[in-house]
Amino acid sequence: MNPILTPYTQAILLLTAPLLTGTGTPSADLLTPSQYKRLVLRLLELKHQPSDLISGGASALVQDCQDLVDTDRINRLLGRGFQLSQAVDRWQNRAIWVISRADAQYPRRLKAKLREDAPAVLYGCGDISLLDRGGLAVVGSRNVDPELLAYADQAGRLSAAANCVLVSGAARGIDQASMRGALEGGGRAVGVLADSMERASLARENRNLLMDEMLVLVSPYDPSAGFNVGNAMQRNKLIYAFADAALVVNSDFQKGGTWAGAVEQLDKLRLVPIYVRTPKTGEKGMEGLRRKGARLWPESMDSSDLLALLSEASLSQGRDRDAMELPFGSDEPPAGQGTLAIPDSVDPPPSEPINEKAHPAHVPVAEIPQVQQSPKEMLFDTVRRLVAAMSDPVDETALVEALGLEKGQAKAWLKILKQEGVVKAPKKKPTRRPKTATDQPSLFVDPS
Numbered sequence: 520m521n522p523i524l525t526p527y528t529q530a531i532l533l534l535t536a537p538l539l540t541g542t543g544t545p546s547a548d549l550l551t552p553s554q555y556k557r558l559v560l561r562l563l564e565l566k567h568q569p570s571d572l573i574s575g576g577a578s579a580l581v582q583d584c585q586d587l588v589d590t591d592r593i594n595r596l597l598g599r600g601f602q603l604s605q606a607v608d609r610w611q612n613r614a615i616w617v618i619s620r621a622d623a624q625y626p627r628r629l630k631a632k633l634r635e636d637a638p639a640v641l642y643g644c645g646d647i648s649l650l651d652r653g654g655l656a657v658v659g660s661r662n663v664d665p666e667l668l669a670y671a672d673q674a675g676r677l678s679a680a681a682n683c684v685l686v687s688g689a690a691r692g693i694d695q696a697s698m699r700g701a702l703e704g705g706g707r708a709v710g711v712l713a714d715s716m717e718r719a720s721l722a723r724e725n726r727n728l729l730m731d732e733m734l735v736l737v738s739p740y741d742p743s744a745g746f747n748v749g750n751a752m753q754r755n756k757l758i759y760a761f762a763d764a765a766l767v768v769n770s771d772f773q774k775g776g777t778w779a780g781a782v783e784q785l786d787k788l789r790l791v792p793i794y795v796r797t798p799k800t801g802e803k804g805m806e807g808l809r810r811k812g813a814r815l816w817p818e819s820m821d822s823s824d825l826l827a828l829l830s831e832a833s834l835s836q837g838r839d840r841d842a843m844e845l846p847f848g849s850d851e852p853p854a855g856q857g858t859l860a861i862p863d864s865v866d867p868p869p870s871e872p873i874n875e876k877a878h879p880a881h882v883p884v885a886e887i888p889q890v891q892q893s894p895k896e897m898l899f900d901t902v903r904r905l906v907a908a909m910s911d912p913v914d915e916t917a918l919v920e921a922l923g924l925e926k927g928q929a930k931a932w933l934k935i936l937k938q939e940g941v942v943k944a945p946k947k948k949p950t951r952r953p954k955t956a957t958d959q960p961s962l963f964v965d966p967s
Contacts (some may be wrong), residue, residue: 524607525622526570531639532712533573534558534596538606539738539743548592568621572597613720614729615644615742626650632760632790638739643718644720644727645735649709653715653833655682655825656762658755658777658790659693659769667693670699670796673770679706681822682828686711686762688754689736690718693768693777698734707733711758748772755780759790764832766816767795770804778804792832795893906936 532538536549551560561584562568571580572593581593610617619640620625624647629637655678658672675697678685685701687694689710698708712719716738719725728734739757740750755776759765765784770777770933784793785808794816798805809815817824902922904914913936919928 524572524839525619525621527568528617528619529603529915530569530572530597531555531619531621532603532606532617533599534569534593535639536606536740536764537744538576538599539741540602540605540609540878548595550588550596552639554588556635558584561587570805603772610642610716610742613643613644613742614716616647617642617676617847618647626654627758629757633756636756638757641739641775642716642738642742643735643737644716646732646737649707649732649735650737650761653763653829654678654682654709654761655829656686656758656763656765656769657693657697658758658780659697660775660777661690661692663692663769667769670900671681671696674766675700675702675706675708676704676824678819679704679826681824681825682706684709686758688713688751688753697768702728702733709736709761710734710736711738711754711761712738713754714746714955715743716740751776752779756783756788756790759784759788761880763793763829763836763872764794767793767805767808767813769796770800770808772803772807778808781808781813782811790953791836809926824961848898860967864942902932908914 528951535552535555539550559569562571562580565580565583567580571577577597581590581597586591607617617640620630622636625641625927626647628651632692655674657678658675659667659671663741671693675685677703684707685697686709687698689695689698694710701708710719716736719736720742725734725736729736737757739754740747744750757779767777769780770781772778781793784790793808793813793926795805795808795813797818798809821830835836905922906918913933915926915929915933917928918924918933922929924932
């Protein structure tokens with residue numbers, strides 16, 4: 520795939536990519552995502568696009584953007600042509616492809632769901648078509664007990680039985696267990712990497728899966744980049760964007776990447792419905808996600824149940840709507856304009872054969888007993904969901920009128936809901952003093 524690295528993609532790489540070749544370090548000159556966005560908007564205002572920066576007569580265009588990015592800085596970045604050629608040679612030798620938002624192969628669901636936050640560039644290895652198939656995302660912590668690893672493995676096998684793609688982060692623990700279950704079950708998987716794409720593409724256990732189009736690895740970060748906590752956090756939204764629904768197998772409470780990624784979805788992005796494994800007593804992380812609106816994962820599901828769940832989630836999220844036309848990479852360059860050729864496929868180094876395993880037709884997710892709630896807890900859980908669905912500001916009066924409660928009971932429940940974050944405390948109105956002639960407008964300054 521992607522036989523040509525288009526001028527548009529070349530320009531993006533020169534401006535934003537570290538172009539590591541195994542030993543280098545990222546240049547401090549690289550444009551940040553926000554700087555790149557502003558530059559592209561300026562180019563659009565001037566009726567140009569990034570590819571025009573590497574064409575003849577680009578010096579005048581660079582001058583027109585010098586108030587956004589220093590001219591010398593842009594020229595230094597655009598002058599890395601030899602370094603880019605080295606990087607491309609390294610990628611093609613490892614069967615790694617690279618696409619930008621300008622390329623037709625760029626996943627439409629990322630443009631539709633993430634809009635302007637969709638990565639400018641994606642690196643990958645394997646069948647790129649899997650990235651637009653949706654499916655089930657399974658996430659969780661790295662350090663977990665064998666029971667939870669088995670649960671994640673069974674979730675992966677269930678997705679395989681339903682012929683659904685399993686999406687995860689390919690990290691040690693829950694991620695790898697779910698992906699292994701899907702692949703050993705005869706299914707397909709998408710691994711969204713935060714680092715070490717190059718090493719993963721050459722790993723012996725991945726080679727046959729990549730060549731057989733059962734696995735695709737994808738990352739917005741340079742294939743030679745090492746682990747970075749910020750990158751790991753940022754890639755979480757890609758895992759959710761590639762899926763139709765997500766299952767959180769376990770999470771710490773108010774810390775860690777799993778918690779941060781799930782809370783970002785529940786509180787802000789809402790790209791997909793978030794499900795959690797039925798928590799056992801004392802699992803604060805899972806209980807905390809439930810209080811924030813995560814749904815309980817239906818236990819004892821079969822493949823038809825999973826298909827129905829994903830279908831409903833897909834329809835509710837408008838999966839089939841056309842990707843929005845965005846200023847960043849929405850214009851596909853004419854074919855054949857690239858100068859750096861990348862072959863359709865590259866044979867990886869000889870590998871040892873992977874043992875074939877039997878693929879069961881269906882292995883249901885392991886049953887975990889439902890936590891029993893008291894009638895009081897069940898009633899309050901219902902109240903919690905009703906209040907969370909109320910669009911108007913919720914106070915004691917609104918709760919009394921909506922649910923027919925006594926004022927004392929409404930006050931008690933409202934206090935708990937505020938502590939849980941389901942209801943926000945109203946902002947106090949500032950007291951005003953009469954204006955005087957000496958009053959001047961003030962600016963709020965963020966101390967951070």
